[in-house]
Amino acid sequence: MRQPTKVAAGLAGAALLAIGGLAYALSAAPAPDIVAATTAKPATAEVVRTTVRSVQDLDGTLGYADAYSITNALATTGWVDPLTAAQTYAAARAQYNTAVNNRANLSSPPSPDVTRAQASLNQAQAALVAAEQTAAGPTDQQVAQAQAALASAEAQLANAQAATAGPTASELASAQAALASAQAQLVGAQQVAAGPTAAQLAAAQAAVASASATVATDEAQLGAARAAIAACTAPAPVPSASDESTPTPAPSATCNPANLALSVEEAQNRLTAAQAQLSSAQAALDALTAPDAQARAQANLTAAQTAFNAAQAKLDDLTAGSSLQTQATLAAAQAGVQAAQATLAALGDNTDQARANLTAAQAQVRSAGAALDAVLHPTKAQRGAADDAVKVAQAQLNVAAGTLARPRGLVTELPTDGTVLQAGGVLYTLDGTHPVVLMIGEVPAWRELKAGVPDGADVKQLEANLTALGFGSSKLVVDGHWDAETTATVKRWEASLGLPRDEIVALGEIVFEPGPIRVTTVRATLGDLVQAGARMFDATSTSRQVTMALDADQQDIVTLGAAVTIKLADGSTTNGTIADIGTVAVAPKEGATPQITVTIGLDNPAATGTLDGSPVTVEVVRDRHENVLAVPIEALLALSEGGYGVEVVDPSGATHLVGVQTGLFENDLVEVTSAELKAGDRVVVPG
Helix, strand or coil, rough: CCCCCEECCHHHHHHHCCCCCCCCCCCCCCCCCCCCCCCCCCCCCCCCCEEEEEEEEEEEEEECCCCCCEEEEEEEECCCCCCHHHHHHHHHHHHHHHHHHHHHHHEEEEEHHHHHHHHHHHHHHHHHHHHHHHCCCCCCHHHHHHHHHHHHHHHHHHHHHCCCCCCHHHHHHHHHHHHHHHHHHHHHHHHHHHHCCCCCCCCHHHHHHHHHHHHHHHHHHHHHHHHHHHHCCCCCCCCCCHHHHCCCCCCCCCCHHHHHHHHHHHHHHHHHHHHHHHHHHHHHHHHHHHHCCCHHHHHHHHHHHHHHHHHHHHHHHHHHHHCHHHHHHHHHHHHHHHHHHHHHHHHHHHHHHHHHHHHHHHHHHHHHHHHHHHHHHCHHHHHHHHHHHHHHHHHHHHHHEEEEEEEEEEEEECHHHHHHHECCEEEEECCCCCEEEEEEECCCCCCECCCCCCCHHHEEEHHHHHHHHHCCCCCCCCCCCCCCHHHHHHHHHHHHHHCCCCCCCCCHHHHHHCCCCCEEEEECCCCCCCCCEEEEEEECCCCEEEEEEHHHHHHHCCCCCCEEEEECCCEEEEEEEEEEEEECCCCCCCCCCCCCEEEEEECCCHCCCCCEEEEEEEEEEEEEEEEEEEEEHHHHHCCCCCCEEEEEEEECCCEEEEEEEEEEEEECEEECHHHHHCCCEEEECCC
16 A cells, blocks of 8 residues: 655645635645654644534624614693693583583573563563554554655665666676776786796797898898999099090990989888897897896786776676675665555554454464473473583583693603613603503503403503502402402502502503613603604613624525524623524615525623624534544645645654545644544644
8 A cells, every 4th residue: 555645744734724614625736745854752632533613704793682663652732731721621611511500400490591481471461462452453643654664665765776777888898898908918917927938038039030130131232232333323434545446335234323222222221121120029039038027027917907907896886786785775675665565554454464463462472481381391302402412511521621631742751872671660751740651561552441441462461560560469360351450450550650540541651562671762852742653762672682694695504593602892702592594685785685684592691791783703603523533733734646644653653644534624623534543643743
């Protein structure tokens, strides 16, 4: 068998140590043979049988479990001050007392009511006597008075009819036309006041550009016409003596001064018109863009509105005769005439009128008698109405009383960040007299608790907490049923807090949470005026835990229930157990690797201190080999033929190489496997 040949002592061990405990072996390039050993006795280490683990360090955060938001559930009156609430309650109490008194008066009517009803009956009886006396017929004086009243009513009717005659057709048409014109001007002014549109502005600018181009063209044409006439009317040059043989050229056919003068005039007229058009277009553009254009438009709008109002008022004046008031006056005058005529006719036919008056007087007596009887003997319907009035007043009184009992919502007591609150502790206080208390329970408080409330888990939680806090007697049964002993226990608890012993736990007076809480961030401020739903502070549980944000593709390195070692910020370590592995991967930011949350329970929470959000290192065991041979990493030797070996010390002190198969690495040990190696052997390690 070929013996292994070493190439470096300690070199392989150092290289393997540098990989940080990963569970795979290094391959090393061949190195020169080792120089002959010295005579010095080498340092050795024992081959041990042990457990070797492959571990990986992960980043974690030490803090507190769970998160709560404590919000106010107490109904508050807000800005309703106590004085106003007291006045409202006093008014409701007075209304209730009045309703109760009115109901009592039906059974035993007060003397003033009886006296008034009796007086009404006496008056009706006196009117009956007068009606009986008129049956004898009218006097001359009565007839004269009736005739005078009719004449006056007829005069009033004539005046009313004259007032309703109304305007002529031409007056009405003229007023309507004026109103239409004023309305058109108002619409135009409103459009101008709204400011120019983009289309209007573009059109105005285009008009200016077009007019400018036309002016330039006309100016050029005018210049050309003037040059032509100047050339035409210029004197011909005098020929020199040497040119006597050269004939004088005849005038050009186009050189007609009259025609050219006409062309100059026409060009001048076109230029004048183009300049006027340019001025108009520029004025229109300036009107749209001038700094005071909006002010002028607003002034025009105001003037147009005034003119429209004046035209409308004029038309209204013309048609006032058909107004409801005028028509009512006319109707009243007509009714007055009819009444006066009826009165006069009645005097002429005294018998029928007298009988009618007598019948009316008799009916009045019967009515007054019935009213007196109603006072003395109320009906069933009256009693029912009185009962309903008392119920309504009672309901309003209850509402006012509830408002009076509710706090305004002024925050007078708050915890500070880091405060730990136990069951029975005051979370916060409103108005100095309304403490809100923490109690332990899984079911949130969701209703008012008092005698008669249906059985429920919230009642059971209340009974359990009051028992734990020492307010329950031996008679209190924690069963979720509100009985007399529950009421007595609540009264003792209310007395301990200085609350009115009304035997009622209002919604918001207690807050159920699964356990004690630790305040993290106070949101409210002393002196705030809060309402139901206001966020008072944030909190966590008092349970310590470590959380890790683990890349989703690494979730296979953690196992539920696996033990881990936690390295704290101060360098100390403690143990924990993986309690939860998230199943939903979430990317912390766009483009980042999705992560899951891993929660680690602590074996000894007290050993982790009180820091919240402290970074820690979690040592996770990826692999574990038990009952294996291990040697110091420094004992490994790289072999020239490849692989690794160790130099085993014989009992005689001589050494020989043994090839080994490496396995897991942990700290300064490496797992080795060889049929030629056993526990207790000694191997050479670098000195």
